[in-house]
Amino acid sequence: MPRKFSLLPLLALASCIAIVGCSKEAPSNDAVKHVEADKSKYLSQPLVSEIYTADPSAHVWNGKIYVYPSHDVDGPTPEDDLGSHFEMRDYRILSMDKIGGPVTLGPVALDVKDVPWAEKQMWAPDAAFRNGTYYLYFPAKDKAGAFRIGVATSKSPTGPFKAQPEPIKGSYSIDPAVFTDEDGESYMYFGGIWGGQLQRNVDGKYDPNGSKTDLQADDKPALLPRVARMSKDMLEFAESPRELHIVDEKGKLLLGGDHDRRFFEAAWMHKYKGKYYFSYSTGDTHFLAYGIGDSPYGPFTYKGRILEPVEGWTTHHSIVQWDGRWWLFYADTQLSGQTRLRNVKVTELYYNADGTIRTIDPMIRR
């Protein structure tokens, strides 16, 4: 079992001390109303409680930890299977000198109104750094209702970011995660089924009348996440996106009906002891799962679960090494009790001697 990790009554206090400008920029429906939750039920506590945050992509730059989350807001749209209730409009970045230390909540780093091609739903972002520039990658719906992936740049890791006028050519669906390998090549992993529209982009072209969920063929291979190598300027794909194979121990692609193991959304890539670890959410079964491979392109052999279900429908994560230890950033709904209003958290992640990851339970069960 993972060691119980409890930084954190301290974190809540520290994050209150370290807020930058949240009351000035917060729109009226951004008010955070906490529900009374028994904190002792949770493995870890929210990193910030002044706004709602989800989908945390963490990076370490110059020894400091930066977390690029979605900024959840309450909106009028009823909950549905396509995630229409995730009505995010901007990004705000969290930073900290150490895990367990004060968390600084940055001001708005990018607003949908400043992205010429984007209409709504600024979903799970990620970031990268190359040659003195920080890149923020983000999915949003364009004016035709299709998810595309955009990129914005800044000289500061916390922004403000300036968006490119068009989405990345050949991009579609959601949840970009950009991984830079030891040889300096960067790859974007992306995709998500159901509301993420991967099933409406089977040939890389958006079909507004496509399936609402998946391929609807339980005994056929499941839809696969995508990967594309990035151009040197990090603004384009250097190649057409390819499918990323996730296979079972016999080398067979996971099937559409295998909801406990098949890819749903929330791609992340990290490297541990020379092996590539592709991790993702199983969506409607609510696990974070992973596979291990020998190349950034896969194939990845399914190895198990990283995280058991959290409170709330979605879970989305990142894995990062800091100070010689490994950390899982994830989100649940502890503060609000509502799926649309999430809060990000962090806990330590442990490997077994054979390189597999010890499954974490986000709840303390007595």
Ligand code: FUB
């Ligand atoms: O936050 C909106 C969507 O919910 C993300 O893009 C998915 O990964 C899920 O967390």
